Structures are given as structure tokens and as C-alpha cells.
Amino acid sequence: MLAATGIDLRLGAVDVLSGAQLCTRPGQVVGLIGPNGSGKSSLLRCLYGMLRPNRGAVLIGDQPIESLSQRSIARAVAVVTQDASADGIGITVGEFVLLGRHVHRGDHQSFTDEDRGVALDALELVDLSGFAQRNLHELSGGERQRVMIARCIAQQSPVMLLDEPTNHLDVRYQHEILTLVRSLEMDTIVVLHDLNLASRYCDHLALLDQGRVVYQGLPEDVLQGDVLEPVYGIEVRRLVDGEHTYLAFGPHAL
Amino acid sequence: MSAQLESATADPTQTKPNANWSWSRRSTLLALALISAVSVVVVIGLGPVGVAPSTVLRIIGHHTIGVPGVENWARTDDAIIWEVRLPRVLLGAIVGSTLGVVGVTLQALVRNPLAEPYILGVSSGASTGAAAAILFGIGSGLGAESVSIMAFLGALGALALVLALARSTGRITPSRMIVAGVAVGYLLSATTSMLILFADSSEGARAVMFWLLGSLANADWSTLPLGYLSMGAGMVVVFWWRRRLDLLALGDETAMASGVDPGRTRLVLVVVVALCVGFAVSLSGGIGFVGLAAPHIARRITGPIHRHLLPASAALGALVLVWADVAARMALQPRELPIGVVTGVLGAPVLVALVRKLPHNT
Numbered sequence: 001m002l003a004a005t006g007i008d009l010r011l012g013a014v015d016v017l018s019g020a021q022l023c024t025r026p027g028q029v030v031g032l033i034g035p036n037g038s039g040k041s042s043l044l045r046c047l048y049g050m051l052r053p054n055r056g057a058v059l060i061g062d063q064p065i066e067s068l069s070q071r072s073i074a075r076a077v078a079v080v081t082q083d084a085s086a087d088g089i090g091i092t093v094g095e096f097v098l099l100g101r102h103v104h105r106g107d108h109q110s111f112t113d114e115d116r117g118v119a120l121d122a123l124e125l126v127d128l129s130g131f132a133q134r135n136l137h138e139l140s141g142g143e144r145q146r147v148m149i150a151r152c153i154a155q156q157s158p159v160m161l162l163d164e165p166t167n168h169l170d171v172r173y174q175h176e177i178l179t180l181v182r183s184l185e186m187d188t189i190v191v192l193h194d195l196n197l198a199s200r201y202c203d204h205l206a207l208l209d210q211g212r213v214v215y216q217g218l219p220e221d222v223l224q225g226d227v228l229e230p231v232y233g234i235e236v237r238r239l240v241d242g243e244h245t246y247l248a249f250g251p252h253a254l
Numbered sequence: 255m256s257a258q259l260e261s262a263t264a265d266p267t268q269t270k271p272n273a274n275w276s277w278s279r280r281s282t283l284l285a286l287a288l289i290s291a292v293s294v295v296v297v298i299g300l301g302p303v304g305v306a307p308s309t310v311l312r313i314i315g316h317h318t319i320g321v322p323g324v325e326n327w328a329r330t331d332d333a334i335i336w337e338v339r340l341p342r343v344l345l346g347a348i349v350g351s352t353l354g355v356v357g358v359t360l361q362a363l364v365r366n367p368l369a370e371p372y373i374l375g376v377s378s379g380a381s382t383g384a385a386a387a388i389l390f391g392i393g394s395g396l397g398a399e400s401v402s403i404m405a406f407l408g409a410l411g412a413l414a415l416v417l418a419l420a421r422s423t424g425r426i427t428p429s430r431m432i433v434a435g436v437a438v439g440y441l442l443s444a445t446t447s448m449l450i451l452f453a454d455s456s457e458g459a460r461a462v463m464f465w466l467l468g469s470l471a472n473a474d475w476s477t478l479p480l481g482y483l484s485m486g487a488g489m490v491v492v493f494w495w496r497r498r499l500d501l502l503a504l505g506d507e508t509a510m511a512s513g514v515d516p517g518r519t520r521l522v523l524v525v526v527v528a529l530c531v532g533f534a535v536s537l538s539g540g541i542g543f544v545g546l547a548a549p550h551i552a553r554r555i556t557g558p559i560h561r562h563l564l565p566a567s568a569a570l571g572a573l574v575l576v577w578a579d580v581a582a583r584m585a586l587q588p589r590e591l592p593i594g595v596v597t598g599v600l601g602a603p604v605l606v607a608l609v610r611k612l613p614h615n616t
Contacts, residue, residue, distance in 0.1 A: 049510065078511065090558045095558075103512060
């Protein structure tokens with residue numbers, strides 16, 4: 001269980017978060033949505049210690065995050081970050097996934113056969129079993145994102161955070177990645193830009209605006225015109241097709 | 255790095271049989287270590303006075319473990335091998351290894367393939383210290399090794415300045431480190447030039463220039479143990495944190511998410527490698543290109559994982575430097591070239607060739 005309450009974060013002269021709160025839900029995917037600059041990525045970074053809030057508390061279980069070592073935090077929380085492009089450094093998929101096991105080994109300890117087994121299983125789970133020897137930079141965007149998720153799986157932390165995992169992916173890969181994330185049934189928080197994806201793949205949504213969570217609830221409750229329009233500043237139309245709700249935006253939408 | 259490396263960078267997640275890849279990497283590293291060791295023996299015999307490797311081994315055996323037998327070699331050979339060449343080659347080996355390891359470490363810390371041991375401005379500090387000692391006799395009270403000691407103090411001063419600048423706005427990030435290092439480097443290079451101008455001594459300027467370009471000619475038994483102990487300890491610390499380097503090379507957020515505090519790790523490693531460079535420069539001057547070329551060649555052989563890359567780069571650094579020293583003392587004999595000239599002349603084309611073979615998106 002990972003929970004943040006009353007988070008204030010100031011970066012330079014800018015108040016990025018003010019009183020934000022968010023928590024994981026057992027086995028569910030929580031979507032963090034909001035316009036550009038609303039503080040989504042910053043809030044996510046507070047949740048794994050990358051940023052230290054000026055006020056408020058982040059609790060892992062019942063322990064404050066600042067009382068834990070970075071290694072203990074990583075044992076509880078795995079993250080698909082935006083910076084792990086690994087372009088050009090020549091690392092193989094297998095080597096990359098295996099690095100997820102670092103949290104379970106001392107700095108001086110070599111990886112064991114058990115670690116290699118866990119990494120292999122993780123690759124199998126993301127349907128990339130034959131890819132261990134491939135160079136990471138040779139993979140397509142979608143495959144690479146699955147490798148990032150495999151590294152988190154190999155880390156065996158109960159909570160997974162994903163920072164815009166569908167960025168730069170085409171439609172097919174966007175759906176593939178989020179289907180995979182759902183199938184893992186971990187306590188997950190995912191930052192998403194695309195509200196239609198959020199509607200389809202999240203069990204719960206938190207809407208962030210100017211550094212505070214202005215609305216939380218089921219997707220069908222959050223993805224309403226009267227909730228979204230003041231935050232995004234654009235007209236929203238809803239189209240319900242069976243069990244799915246689709247959104248269209250702009251004055252001439254639908 | 256490229257498709258050609260795939261056979262060498264084989265599957266690390268293969269539970270069994272993983273003997274193949276382990277063997278191929280282990281045997282590559284073993285071969286490198288062996289070539290370096292054999293090179294050390296061979297190059298000791300090379301120079302204006304040639305000595306056969308077998309005689310070299312017997313002379314070393316006689317001095318170290320007192321190998322019994324008739325001393326059927328010339329006394330001059332004994333003096334040349336034991337007093338001059340062996341310390342020189344041993345210094346070359348440790349300095350070369352250090353530059354190789356420091357180069358790899360800095361490339362990971364700043365995530366830039368152009369990073370090299372002198373990017374931290376530490377060598378410029380050492381040069382300023384050495385120039386002050388050579389030209390103005392500053393620190394002459396420190397004894398026979400005053401130039402080396404002043405060089406080391408200069409390196410420490412530069413490091414303190416770089417850390418103060420890089421940390422002034424919080425955590426040390428790659429770009430802050432590079433900018434601080436380059437700024438301090440320029441400042442101290444200018445100071446060294448000023449010292450040379452004000453000294454107004456062509457002989458002194460020549461001595462400083464020779465020192466700046468690097469040389470192993472000052473190697474002797476009295477300074478070797480300290481050099482080995484300090485640089486060896488630094489390399490052990492870096493190897494201990496080899497996996498942190500793997501993760502830092504992937505990005506600060508990824509490192510953090512994998513349980514590594516990038517700021518603290520970078521700070522500790524910067525201090526360790528800067529001290530290593532300080533020791534290396536104070537004992538042998540500024541030897542360029544080894545710390546840049548050795549990591550790149552090593553990476554092509556072993557791939558990017560530091561468990562293999564660090565020892566490979568250490569072995570290659572030593573190998574390159576001891577052979578460059580042979581060229582330095584034999585190319586224009588009886589005159590000796592500064593070793594930095596040799597490594598520069600040989601290193602530049604090697605580096606260009608390596609860059610041309612990098613993948614297009616690199």
C-alpha cells in the first residue's frame with residue numbers, strides 16, 4: 001500500500017503540488033490524469049522518493065518514505081520511468097531486465113541463477129521470451145516498453161508506477177501495453193494523457209489540476225463533461241457504446 | 255553496441271546452460287589479462303638497450319624471490335631492468351589501468367561517451383601545482399617529490415572547486431559536473447599559462463611542457479607502493495559499485511527506481527576517481543586519450559555491463575600505456591618523446607575509427 005497525503009511541492013519558484021493526495025488500491029489500476037503542467041509526473045516522482053515534498057506525507061505500508069533507504073523503497077515500489085531509453089549504450093534485453101534484481105542483492109553480490117530465472121519469467125510474462133540476447137536499442141517502441149515493464153516485474157515489488165507508458169507509441173502498442181499492465185493485477189498507478197485509454201484500462205481515476213487532486217472516483221464518474229471541461233478548458237462529449245465510454249473533444253466534437 | 259557484439263554479449267538470463275557466454279567473456283578477460291602480463295615482461299626488455307625476456311624474468315626473479323642460480327647477466331642489464339625499466343613499466347601499468355577505469359566510470363556518471371579522466375578539471379589543477387613547483391620552487395620544502403606533492407595538492411584544490419560549483423544548486427547532475435569541470439579546467443589552464451609567462455625561463459617552460467604531456471621517466475621504487483595502494487584502492491571502490499554504474503548509465507530516475515541514490519553515488523564516485531586521477535597525474539603528468547580510448551575499445555569487446563567492462567578497460571589501459579611508453583622511448587632515440595604525444599597520435603585515429611563504427615542512432 002502506497003499513499004500520499006497533503007503533498008506540497010515547490011520546484012524553484014513554482015508551486016507544483018499543493019495538498020495533493022493519492023493512494024494505490026489493491027490489485028487495481030489507478031489512473032492519474034490531468035492537463036500538461038498539472039503535476040502528474042511530479043506527484044508520481046514523490047511516490048518513489050525521486051522528489052521530496054516540502055509538506056505532506058508519503059507512506060509505504062505504515063512507514064514514512066523518508067525513513068526508508070532507497071533500496072527499501074525500490075523493494076516496495078517499481079517504476080517504469082520516462083528516462084530509461086538506453087539508446088546506444090548497447091545493453092541487451094536480458095541484461096536490462098536482470099538489473100531489476102539489483103534491489104535484492106548487495107552491491108558486491110553477483111546475480112544468481114534464481115535472479116536469472118526471475119528475469120526469464122518476467123520476459124516470458126511480457127511475451128518477449130526470445131529477446132534476451134537482442135540489443136535494447138534495436139527494439140520497436142512497443143517492445144521496448146514491454147522490456148521496461150519486465151524489469152519492474154523482475155524487481156518483484158508489490159506496487160508498480162508508470163509514467164506515461166504509452167507516450168510515442170502507436171495505437172496498437174498503446175492498447176497492448178495497457179492490456180499487459182491490467183493483466184499483472186499489481187497495485188498500479190499510471191500517468192496517462194489519453195482520457196479514452198484511461199477510461200478503458202483504469203479501475204479508478206484521479207484528476208489533477210494545478211497541483212491538486214480535484215476529483216477521484218470511478219472512470220464513469222470522473223470522465224464527465226462538467227468535471228473535465230473546467231480543468232481542460234475544452235468541450236467534452238461522451239459516447240457510450242455498450243460497456244465502454246468514449247470521449248470526443250472540441251466545439252465540433254461528434 | 256552492435257550486432258557483431260551479440261555473440262560476446264550473450265544471454266545473461268539463461269539459467270542453463272550459461273557456460274557458453276560466461277566462458278566466452280571470462281576467456282576474453284583472461285586473454286586480455288594474459289596479454290597485459292606478457293606485455294609487461296616483453297616491454298621491460300625493449301629500449302635503447304635490448305634485454306631478452308628470459309633474462310628479464312631471471313633478473314626479476316633474482317630480486318624478488320631470490321631465484322638461485324648464476325647471475326650470468328651484465329651488471330648494467332641488472333641496473334637497467336631493476337632500477338629503471340621495471341618501475342617505469344609498473345607505473346605505466348597502474349596509471350594505464352587507472353585511466354581506463356576512471357574513463358569508464360566517468361562515462362557512466364555523466365552519461366556521455368566523450369567523458370574522460372580530465373573532464374573534472376583535476377588534471378589542470380595538478381598541472382598548475384606542478385608548474386608552480388617547477389617554475390617558482392613553491393613547496394620545495396616538501397622534499398625530493400615536491401613536484402608530485404604540489405601536483406596532488408593542485409588536484410585536490412581543483413576537485414574542491416568543482417564539487418563546490420557542481421553542488422551549489424543541490425544535487426550533482428551530469429551537466430553540472432561537466433560545466434563545473436570544464437570551467438575549473440579552463441581557469442587553471444590559464445593560470446598555468448600565466449605562471450609559464452611570468453617565469454620567463456625557457457628551460458622551465460620546457461620542463462613544464464614535458465610534464466604536462468606526461469612521462470613515466472620519473473618512476474622509482476619509492477613512489478610505486480603509494481601509487482599502487484591509492485589507485486588500487488580507488489579501483490576496488492569503483493568495482494564494488496559496478497552495478498550502480500550500470501544503473502546510473504541508464505538514467506537517474508531508473509537508478510532511483512532501482513534502489514540507487516544517484517546524487518550520493520555520484521558524489522562518492524567523483525571524489526574517488528578524482529583522487530585516482532590526482533595520484534596518476536602527480537606521478538606521470540597528463541597522459542591523454544588512454545582514458546577515452548580504452549573504455550571504448552573495451553566496450554566493443556565486453557559490452558556495457560561494468561562487471562566485465564571495468565576489468566577489460568583496466569587491462570587495455572595498462573596495455574596501451576606500456577606499449578606507448580616503448581614507442582616514446584624508442585621512436586626518436588636517444589631523445590625521448592613525451593608519452594602524451596604518443597597516446598595522442600595513436601589514440602586519435604583509433605577513436606575516429608571506433609566512432610565511425612557506432613550505430614547510426616548513437
